[in-house]
Amino acid sequence: MSDDAELPPPPPEPERAEAEKAESEKPVPADAPIELVSPEPEPASPELEQEPAEPPHAETPSGAASPEEAKPAEDPIPEDDLDPDDADDIDAPLTVGGLYLALSFLTRLPLRLQETPAPGALARAMGMFPLAGIVVGGIGAAVYGLIHQLLPATASAVIALASTILVTGGLHEDGLADTLDGFGGGATRARKLEIMRDSRIGTYGVLALMVSFALRAITLAEIGDSLTVAGALIAAHALGRGAIPIGMQALIPARTDGLGASAGQPSAVQIGIAIVLAVIAAGLVLPTSVALAALAGATLGMVLIVGLAQWQIGGYTGDVLGAIEQSAETLALLGVLAAL
Numbered sequence: 001m002s003d004d005a006e007l008p009p010p011p012p013e014p015e016r017a018e019a020e021k022a023e024s025e026k027p028v029p030a031d032a033p034i035e036l037v038s039p040e041p042e043p044a045s046p047e048l049e050q051e052p053a054e055p056p057h058a059e060t061p062s063g064a065a066s067p068e069e070a071k072p073a074e075d076p077i078p079e080d081d082l083d084p085d086d087a088d089d090i091d092a093p094l095t096v097g098g099l100y101l102a103l104s105f106l107t108r109l110p111l112r113l114q115e116t117p118a119p120g121a122l123a124r125a126m127g128m129f130p131l132a133g134i135v136v137g138g139i140g141a142a143v144y145g146l147i148h149q150l151l152p153a154t155a156s157a158v159i160a161l162a163s164t165i166l167v168t169g170g171l172h173e174d175g176l177a178d179t180l181d182g183f184g185g186g187a188t189r190a191r192k193l194e195i196m197r198d199s200r201i202g203t204y205g206v207l208a209l210m211v212s213f214a215l216r217a218i219t220l221a222e223i224g225d226s227l228t229v230a231g232a233l234i235a236a237h238a239l240g241r242g243a244i245p246i247g248m249q250a251l252i253p254a255r256t257d258g259l260g261a262s263a264g265q266p267s268a269v270q271i272g273i274a275i276v277l278a279v280i281a282a283g284l285v286l287p288t289s290v291a292l293a294a295l296a297g298a299t300l301g302m303v304l305i306v307g308l309a310q311w312q313i314g315g316y317t318g319d320v321l322g323a324i325e326q327s328a329e330t331l332a333l334l335g336v337l338a339a340l
Contacts, residue, residue, distance in 0.1 A: 098125035102132045106241065108169040109135075123264030126248075127273030129241035134281055137237030140164040141230030148226050157220035160233070161213065172240075172329075175322015176212060177205030179305075182319070183312045192312055193254060196319050212330055219333045223340065231285035232294070232336040239298035240329030242278030245271045247316060247324040250306050254315030263318075290339040297335025301327035 102125045104111040144160035151159075165173060178196045184204035186192030195202070223229050245266040253261040266274075278298075282291040305324045309316055316324075 099128045099131055101125040102128040103135065106132045106171065107136060107167050109167065119262070120264035123245075123248075123266045124270065126245040126266040127270040127277070129244055130238040130274055130277040130281055133237035133239070133241035133278070134234055136164050136167050137234035138230075139167050140233045140237070144220070144229050144233070145226045148229075152221075153224045154217070154221040157217045157229075160220065160229075161217055164233075164237070172322040172325040173209055173212070175319040176326040177201050177209050178319040179309075179317075179323040180208040181205040183308065189313050193317070196317060197258075212326055215330050216333055219337045222337055228336075228340070231290075232333055234285045235282035235291060235294045235336070236298070236329045236332040238278045238281035239294060239332045240301075240325040242274040243298055243302040243324050243328040244321050245274050247302055247306050247321060251309060251316040251320075252314075254309075254313045254317050254320075259318030260316050260321060286336065290336055293335035293339035294332040295335075297331035297333070297338075298328040301329070301331035304331075 100111060101113070101117060101121060103109055104113055105122060105125075106129065140160045140163055143163040144156050147159050148156040178198075178201075181198075181202040181204045182192040182194075182196035185202055186195050220229050220232065223232055248260075248263075248266055249268075249271055255261055279291075279295060282294050285291075286294060302324050305320065305327045306316075309320045309323075313320075
C-alpha cells in the first residue's frame, strides 16, 4: 500500500449517533464484570481553599437557655467562710438580730433562732447584753409591784427574785455556784477546772447561792418602795450584764473549749456599747447619786471576780462570766441601798 492512498471518509454525524445508540442498547451478559468509574473531582475554588467554613450552630429549642445562659451563677461566699477578722464589717454593732440573740441566750423567753449562730456571733451581740438585763429586771420589778400590793416587802422581794431566776433559767446562779465550788474545792488549776465542769453542786456552791440570794432579797426588802425597787432591779441587771464583756476583755479563756472560748472575744466597740447602755439605763431609773453608787458597786463586784479568776485559774470560763454577773448585780443593789 502506498503512502498516497486515501483513508475512507468518516461516517456522517447522524449515522454515528445511531450507531452509538444501538451499541448502548445491546444486552449486558449477567456474568460480565461491572466496572465502577468514579467521576473526576472538580478543581476546588480558590476562595474555598482559604478558610474552612464553620459548622452551622444547632438551633436552640424554644424556651431552652443558650449555653452562655445555661452556666450556673456563682454562689456567694457563705458567712461561715469569711475571715473572722472581717466579722465586724458584716454585723452592725446595734441590730435587732443582736438583741434577739442576746435575749435568746441570756433568758428562757420563747425566742427561737432560725439557725445556729455563726462562730463569734455571740461576742458581736454582747453590746446588747444590758438591754437583755433591762428586760429581766423589768419583769422582776413588775412582779414586785404586783405582789407588794398584797404581801410585805420581804415576801415580795423573794418572789420577785424567783421570777428573775425563772426567766433566766438560773444561768448566772449556776455559774456562780460552779465557780465557787472549783475555786474552793480544787488544789490545782487542772482540778479546779475539772470541778467547775462537773454538773454536781458542792458545799461552796450552795453557800455562795445562799449568800447571794439573801443579800439581794434583804436589800430589796430594805428599799421597800415599789418604784425605787423597780429602778434598783433594772439598773442592777443592766449593769450586771454589761460587766460580762468587760470581764472577757480583762481575762483570757482558761480553756480551749467550752462556752467561754466558743463565744469569741467582744470588740472594743461592743464593750463600749455595753458600758454606755448600762450607764444610761441606771441613770434613767435612779437618781444620779444613787446610779453612781450602783455603778461603783457593780464595778467592784466585777473586779472582785476577775481578780479571783486570774489568781485561781488564770482566765475565764462560762461559769466565771456567770459569777461576774452575779457579783456585779448583788453589789450594785447594795450600792443603791447605801446611797438612799
